Amino acid sequence: MSRRAAIEEALLPPLVALLLAAVVGDALILSFGQSPGAVYKLLLEGTWGNAYGFGQVLYKATTLVFTGLAVGLGLRAGLFNIGAESQLAAGGFCAALVGLLLPAGIPALLCLPLYLLAAALGGGVVGAIPGVLKARFGAHEVIVTIMLNFIVLALLNYLTSARVHVPDTLHTPEIKSGALPRLGDMFAPFHGSAANVTILLAVVAAVALGWYLFRTRSGFELRAVGLQARAAEYAGVNVASVTWRALALSGAIAGIGGLNYVLGYKHYYEEGFATGAGFLGIAVALVGRNHPVGIVIAALLFATLSQGGLAVNAIVPKQMVDVLQAVVILAVAVSVPEVRRLLSGARRRSDA
């Protein structure tokens, strides 16, 4: 494929999808009797238009990058992980517990590995359960991860409110050391926004996952299983082992996402601290086409819509932005294969 064709194929489908979504958004806004230009302007002003809004976008995108990567990794192995929601919560909870056990006054850099380990373990165990059930008994991971969401969230719910909460609140006491600095502490304009240095962890995770998937043997095996499990098995790949490891790793990545809130923002675990971020991760992975770069871009897009929803809430209901998110997902799902078909058709004709 020529360089130009490659660029066309990478850029045209999302462009068409975004335009489609924008036009549907126009219609929605008009149906509320508002001016699309004014609403989009407000949305952009409230997000990328000032440092605070941009900081909020970065904060939300950070969590979404983790859940997006988690779901994307699973999909690369042909596994649909719907459990990022509870894996994220479990990771955050375990990190908060570690924070309660640590003595005060330890430098953040020293505790960070501990927190990473705790969050990864918390999410990883929740992810490994469907993995093992699938590898050993053939239980479908979609069913198991969905059901585990209920079980794990209810369990965390119980543990928080019955064991470790501060009276009259839904959160645990604050962690004693290891809180990560916010961007606002370093760059004054970001003041007040929740964005924090966990964003660097998200970037590292995206790069590391890209390297793992496309540059290592284990990543190659994982993708081979995802493309055609039987062929991979024939070629000597241990499919069962790849399956459970992929889901455990996926859960661990989602779990680390919990640090964004627990270490970076509030410094405690709160009931439902990132409600919906796990499910939105599925959309992020889908729109980002399971590629780390695409996932980062998609996370920024969805974070913008989410934060922008607050900004435009004055003139249109919140549900409008929820619908717009859904339209983006549908537009990508429909337009990507369709645009590709058109592109390859055009190429064949020009070759002839």
Next chain:
Amino acid sequence: MRKLLILVAVLTAVHGALLFVHPSGAAVPPTGDAVDVGIVFDLGGRGDKSFNDGAYIGAERAEKELGVRVRFVEPGESADREAGLRLLAAEGMDLVIGVGFIFTDDLTQLAREYPNTRFAGVDYSVAQDKDGKVIQPPPNLAALKFREEQGSFLVGAIAALVGKSKKVGFVGGMNFPLIHKFEMGYAAGVKSVCPDCEVISQYAGVTPEAFRNPGKGKELALSQYQQGVNVIFHASGSTGLGVFEAARQTGKLAIGVDADQFKEAPGYVLTSMVKRVDNAVFDAIKRVKERHFAGGIYQYGLAEDGVGYVYDANNAKMIPAAVRTRVEALKADIVAGRINVPSTK
């Protein structure tokens, strides 16, 4: 390729054109000098038939009667709570209101950061220091709290007098201090008119889920009705829908909470212990408008019309005149301070 380019061009053109459409009713930036009020709802949002709707009604009334401008923000996830408050504070609102105890930490922090903006928190939970002394909220923050125990006391008396059974029931949502206020007030109300009555109290759980579990509510209510209870008071959010269902099934009575819940099971809802979030919100806005807003803890009880029970055309025939007279006498006693209603276990 050409098809694709045409598609992109058409979509761009349509989008571009629509951007400039200005419907006649479109919002224009507010001008002129008026009091600006911003309200951030709890995650439940508008349409919960309780708390958030109460705040909405109060704000709407303030818009009409006081001529203030109100803006609402509906958060999508928990980080949006602070973001919503901050958005409104940064816009220079005169008053920013957070609806629900969950806003407590965020409100306290923002009130310190924006000392010139006024804040109010519905059900703001006031913390205590190590010696049990109340920690006052910042001077620009009004904690709007309710004496739920007083309203619950009155419905307790109604339950005992109308139920004509030695057993009365209570179904709570999450087992924590806010709901204990309902239970303790209710039990005291029962005992005040029927000292040898037994109050059967049960909770749906220890987590917030306990406010969203109608199945559990029905189960608890059915078992209480079977034990000989004739009236059950619920303070359990949508778990109470199950209590109403059980009342309908057994032909017994239930008492609603927060808002008038008569419509949930007409004929089976004896009355409701109403929490007038609308009045509290309206009051806070009014004080800002009249320039005598002050921070601190505001308690809304029977005297302030902050809590009460429903007595109207719908349920008047279920509550005999003698009962009504007796309950009104109790209400006068509480308002005058002759009865002190307990609020903690």
